[in-house]
Each structure stands twice: as C-alpha cells, then as structure tokens.
Amino acid sequence: MTPRPLPLPATALHAAAPTPVLEVRGLKTHFHTDAGVLRSVDGVSFTLGRGEILGMVGESGSGKSVTGFSIMGLVDPPGRIVAGSIKLNGVELVGRPEKQLRALRGLKIAMVFQDPMMTLNPVLRVATQMVEAIQVHEAVGRREALERARAGLIRVGIAAPDERLRAYPHELSGGMRQRIAIAIALLHRPDLIIADEPTTALDVTIQGQILAEVQQLVRDEGVSVLWITHDLSVVAGLADRVCVMYAGRVAEYAGVDALLDTPLHPYTQGLIGSASSHARKGAPLYQIPGMTPSLSELPPGCAFQSRCPRADAQCTRPPPMQERTAGHRLWCWHPALQGTAA
Template identity: 65%
Template sequence: MTDIIDQHAPPRSDVVLDVRGLKTWFPTRAGEVKAVDEVSFSLTRGRVLGLVGESGSGKSVTGFSIMGQLEPPGRVVEGSILFGGRDLTTLDRESMRRLRGKRIAMIFQDPMMTLNPVLKVGTQMIEAILAHDQVSKAQARERSTAALAAVGIPSPAERLSAYPHQLSGGMRQRVAIAIALLHRPELIIADEPTTALDVTIQAQIIAQVQRLVRELGMTLIWITHDLSVVSRLADDVAVMYAGRIVEYGKAEDVLNAPRHRYTVGLIESVPSRNRPGERLRQIDGITPSLLALPTGCAFRTRCDAADAQCAAAQPLRTHGTHSHRCCHPVAAHEALR
C-alpha cells in the first residue's frame, strides 16, 4: 500500500507521532462500522496538523484512538501509533495513564469533559500536577497560576478558587487548555476546542495556542470542520472522508490548490467565499453509511466527475509533498471558482 508516511516522512529523529495503517472499527449488530480505515500520517516536533472533515468523517475517532480513550465497543483492529518509539496500541491501561496528561494531552470541544463541576479550578489543576510530578502543593499552585496566566486568564491566582460554573464558556475552555499545558506535553490533540465560542474569543484562543506551540516547541493536531481556522493555524492539512484521508499536504497547497473534489467542495462551502446575495454552494448528497460504503472512492456517489474508474480502489497519488486519492484530480487552474 502506498501511504502518506512513505511519501512525506521527515527525518526519523524529528518525528513525534507516526501513525501507520490505523483501523478503528465499532462492531454493531448490522456489521462493522469502519470509523477509521487505513489512516497514516506523521508529525514532526513543532508542526501543527489540521485534521479536517465533516461530522462522521473519522477525525475525532482518530484522536481518541491515539489517546487510547475509545468508548467500547470501539477498538483499534490494525495499524500502529508510534510515539517516542513506542507503539501506543500495545500499551496497557496503566502505561497509557502515565503518558496521558504528561507527554500527550487532549483538549475537548466541551471543556466540562476536562473539568469536574464540583471541584475548584485550583484543586483540579494541582491534582493534575501531583498525579505525574513529585512536587509540593505550593509549587503545584505556582505552576497552575502560571499556566492560567499563559492562556490569557486575568487575575489567575484568584481564578484558582473559582468553580467551573462561575466562569464563562471561553474562560472554561482556557482553563482546559491550561490543564493540557501543565506538563508541557510533546503532543496535544485539540478536538474542535473553539467551535462553541464566539468568533472574538475563538480568535484570541487560536492566537494564544499558536504562540504557545511556537514557544514551547509542542506538536499539535487540531481537529476541526472549520477551514478558516485551519488556514490560520495549520502547517499541514489532512482531509478525511468516510474514515480515510483523501488529501494531505502543506496547508498552502491543500487550501490554495486542492486536488480532490471533496476538498474543493469543502472550501467552496465556506460562506465567506460567496458574494452577498449569492446562493451558498454546497456538496450534493450526504455522507454514505459507514456500514455500506460504495466500492472504490467513497465520495463517488456525490461527485460530478465520477465514472467507472472510481469504483476501483483509489491509491494515494503523490505530487511532491501533496497527496490525494482521486483518479480525476482537479487541475490547478480549475480548482476553485
């Protein structure tokens, strides 16, 4: 199998995360739901990967697979997730617990998946530090205060005494990000952390995340359906559809000269690309059921260019550092209207 790793692999000493042929399936009475099917990518230190796709494309399941936090009956059935030379799919629960929060952290869309509503912010942050580091409570409190200040929370020492319900939505998300940063992890997975926030707060948080990633040299996977966020934040973009990566490359290449017709559809669906009064563009049809995917290209049932060739398995085609799975790629001069 030709995969993204082979085509875009950076020097191995710089690789933080190396995902190869990942398959995450959910058994149901109707059959196997192939939520993630042969996904491969690698990330070097300090890079930001934008993992993009519609709801149900498999992007969040990819993040939970890396974190070892799949909800039963979901399971990784094949592939490897190499982090620091160790395959995370082979680690037991205790080994993964020691990694989570310390070397790998996740920021959720809903900050209340991180925060306990009945505990003060300071209590939760201090416990998170003491779970991995042997330091005094005073030192842990000092680190917690510094982490809150780093994500732009005013009067951080006072906020340690607050309960989550006493904070705004944007403030709670900043606290969740601060908790993820407490141990300066090598890898952070952010699962649509700004989706529920207004655009002003969203822009502030994205700017702060960019600054922290740059200053701390961390690697970031930003999972989102919002291409405007990806254009501001990501170094590389992986576009997912029906459990597979259909396009991958540097952000400027994928967003400015997309080759896969699904990527083109996503970009043209962004409202800001439409003239005032013009009908919003959209991708025809709906995502097929993961229980009954069409043979070959899963997008072919929604694609105007589909023909008999698209019913065959689509290998990854690579042009320089830009890859796609399409036998009728969009030419550069016609990619975007």
Template identity: 55%
Template sequence: MTQALDVRGLTTRFETRKGWVTAVNDVSFSVAPGRIMGLVGESGSGKSVTGFSIMGLIDAPGEVSAGEVLVGGRDMRKLSPEDRRKMRGRDVAMVFQDPMMTLNPVLKVGDQMAMAVRVHDPMSKRAALDRAQAALETVGIPAARERLEVYPHQLSGGMRQRVAIATALLHSPSVIIADEPTTALDVSIQGQILAEVRRLADETGTAFVWVSHDLAVVSSLADEVCVMYAGRIVETGPTDRVIAAPRHPYTKGLIGSVPGLHEPGEKLPQIPGATPQLVNLPTGCPFRPRCFRATPACEAPPPRVALQDRVVLCHHPLEGTA
C-alpha cells in the same frame, strides 16, 4: 528529526447489529514539533474518532484494530494499559470540545489542576498550584492566582476553554489533540484562543492536531491539513497550497461551500447528496456517488497518488491550479 507524533495505518472499528463498521480506515500522518496539523471534514468523517484512537480512549464495542501511534518514537499501542495511562497527560494530552469534559464542576480550578500535576509529578500542593498558575498565565488568563480559587461555573465559556488548554499544558506534553475546542465560542474569543495556540506551538515546540469542520479556522492556524471523508484521509499537504488549489474533488467542494469566498446573497454551491453510512459504503471510492469527476474507474478502490506537494486518494486528481 523525530516526529512528535507519527500515526501509521490507524484503523478503528465498532461492532454493531449489522456487523463491524470501520470508522477510521488506514489513517496515516505525522506532526513535527512546533507544528499544527489540521484534521478537517464533515460530521461523521472520523475526525474525532481518530483523536480518541490516538489517545487510546476507544471503549467497547469499539476497538483500534490496526496501526501504530508513535509519540516521541514510542508506540502507545504496544504499551501496557498502565504505561499508556502514564503517557496520557504527560507526553500526549487532549482538549475536548466541551471544557466541562475536563473540568469537575464541584472542585475549584486550582484543586483539580493541582491533582492533575501530582498524578505524574509527586510534589507539595503549593508547588502544584504554582505550576497551575504558570500554566494559566501561559494561555493568557489574567489574575491567574485568583482564578485558581473559583469554580468552573464562575468562568465564561472562553475562560473555561483556556483552563482546559492550560490543564493539557501542565506537563509540557509533546503532543496535544484538540477536538474542536473553539466551536461553541464566539468569534472574538475564538480568535484569541487560536492566537494563543499558535504562540504556544511556536514558543514551546508542542505539536497540535487540531480537529475541526471549519476550514476558515484551519486555514488561519494549521501548517498542514488532512482532509477526511468516510474514515479515510483523501488529501493531505501544506495548508496554504491545499486551500489555494485543492486536488481532490471533495476538498474542492468543501472549500467552495465556505461563505466568505462568495458575494453576499450569492447562492452557495453544495456537494450533492449526503455522507454515506459507514455500514453501507459505495464500492470503490466512497465519494463516487457525490463526485462530479466520477467515472467507471472509480468503482475500484482509489489509489494513493503522491503529487509534488501533497498526497491525494483519488483516481482523477484535479489540476494543480487555483
């Protein structure tokens, strides 16, 4: 089966006063149609930059310096800027953390959704509005026709995020990159949107890359998970197995710090130290200064270890028990 999205060796760097800094380092993963890939890690781990790199939205002083981004078998990095622009929205779309990065505050919802439709599919405005209404109904917005006549500020945060997702769905793209779209929402609205996303993936075959720092969200939504640290994927595999029995020490630390896994009042375990600065990474494994399993061998670059159910970037993978 052709993967909806196949990322191979993606590397993104930024020029700073101290030289080039690699924010995404040799990242590879694939997502099949109708599947959801969770991309998790601490702030600064490279999750969002990975999403923007896939979309071709990295501007100077940054650049995608290596790798392939295959959408439906076509490498977006080899396309001309014009052809890449044509693929964005039609074949691969993005939902941002702040829906107002998608929505224009001075235009009615229907007007801007209709414009998004007609960029790729020339048609009458009435036909474009009909498609916009259908997209709003797909994400569970009631009275969809009436919502087309309002401005974004007249909608709640959860409703605006649904509109942003509906806009991404207008051309039935094969891939949607979702960059922490539920972070600013309350728990009940978040749960509703996650349920809609799961339904959309199952019913439409759209593949999602769900960027999040929230392991609880990813564990309930994603089929597979990639754990990122300092710009690298350190563990990837089926979500339920990774959550139940992490094999990388960093993954174990992330899961151990989830409040829901501990008794009320119990002190949460912490990963010692802080995420390293990308301009001054430790030699060898970047997680070495914070790792409870570090040995002198970890001063060398960690190997990519293929285990039975996952891949781990580590000299000393943990035992496969919960």
C-alpha cells in the same frame, strides 16, 4: 508478541525524540455493532513534526474525533483498533497496557475537548483540579503545584489567576473554561496536544484570541498540535499542514497554502467552495450534493463516488495515492489538473 515495557516516567521518549513526534500508519478503528461493522477510521496515515500544527478537517462522521481518541487510547467497546500503528516519538502505542497509556496521558500527550466540562469537574475548584493533575504524575508539594498552576493560567492569557484558581467551573465563562482546559493540557509541557474542536462553541472574538494563544504556545513551548475541526477558516489561519478526511479515510494531505490555493480532490474543492468566503455577494452557498454514506455500508472503491461530479466506473476500485508536488498527496482516480474550488 508482548510489547516491550515503556519506561516510566517516559524520559526515554525525550531522549530518542526523533521527528516526527507522531506517526500514524494504516490506522483502522472499527465499531462492531448489531447494525454491522462501522469503519470509523479505515487506513489513516499521517505524521506530525515537533512544533507543528496539523489541521484535520472533514464533515461530521468523517472519523476525525475517533482518530484523536484512538491516538489517546480512549476508544471504548464496541470500538477497537483493529490494525495499524501509532508511534509517539518512535515508541509504539498500539497494544500498550492501559496502565502505561494512563501514565502517558497528561504527561506526554494531552487532549482538549470541544466541551471543557469533559476536562473540568464541576464540584471542585480550579486550583484543586490543576494541583491534582500535576501531583498525579510528579511528586511535588501542594505549594509548588499551586504555583505551577498559577503560572499555567498566566501562560494562556488568564488575568487575575488567583481569583480563577479559587473559582468553580460554573462560575466562569465558556471561553475562560476552555483556556483553563488548555492550561491543564500544558501543565507537563507534553510533546503532543490533540485539540478536538475546542473553539467551536465560542464566539468569534474569543475564538480568535485562543487561536492566537495556541500559536504562541507552540512557538514558545515547541509542542506539536493535532487540531481537529470542520472549519476550514480556522485551519487557514492556524495550521502548517492539513489532512482532509472523508468517511474514515484520508482524501487529501498537503501544506495549508498548497491545499487552500490548489485543492486537487473533488471533496476538498467542495469543502472550500462551500465556505462563505468563496460565495459571490447575493449568491447561495455551494453545497456538496448528497449525504455521507453509512460507515457500515461504504461503497467499494472511493467512498465519495456517489457525490462526485467526476465519478465513473473506475471509481468503484480503491483510488491510488497520487503526489502531484512534494508533500501534496491525494487519493483519487480523477483529481483536478489544477486546483480550483468548486
């Protein structure tokens, strides 16, 4: 069936604008390689409300970034979305022509990468890049676009914005470049920002400043944020809800306080237990035994079974979804009766 045309500019998205802003259902993104089919995202579902921050956590290779790229429509061959639904304000994105998706990127949905140089062109001044980012979606003059760019830098806490606009990216610090990348993502006040580990390479002081600024922007602008990270300490101070992923699947999904205080899935307990804040002074950090299985050779049933202390024969079958309390869901045959970190 041919998807119905998406109105451009996408003002209808605001008119309908039901919650959730983002609804992902049964998303499967696979990579067809000579080594086999890599099921990088294998049946992921979650929602994101307006003005909400959802933290997506898990080890490297758990499918977090591929989920973000899938939502943006930026999965390149040999990868492709093979099943599922991605709705932005109720409008289906899966199957949309590239031209329509390109018109939405930056305008209604934006992405901030771990490396800001994936956003910034090293041979163009910051002003040129920000003005072009505005004019590609809106018919405004350079003077107005430049003033909006200046205001965008101020919004993310950049002092001396006129000086920064005249600079080339290589003349700026890593933290400054990341702030500019966030400012570019916010230029059109998008409904959704996907942030893929944007503070991982920054020192803790700059990281803390950017996290505080993101929270302030969410409160002021009402933007929704999907924050992808491997760092639970970041999620603890930033997110409203948390989606824990393992081997391309959701393991546990809950409000941030419920998940950190009463983790129920063995994998979530292992992640929290391995955090330095949970280690006794002088004691070695807890480590989850084993390695993440190859995405091309996932075991039948629960993908975590080979590393799980509670695994048994039942775990060779797909685990059921359990909801212990409202909004606290997990996929496990043997969850903890009461959440405790490993």
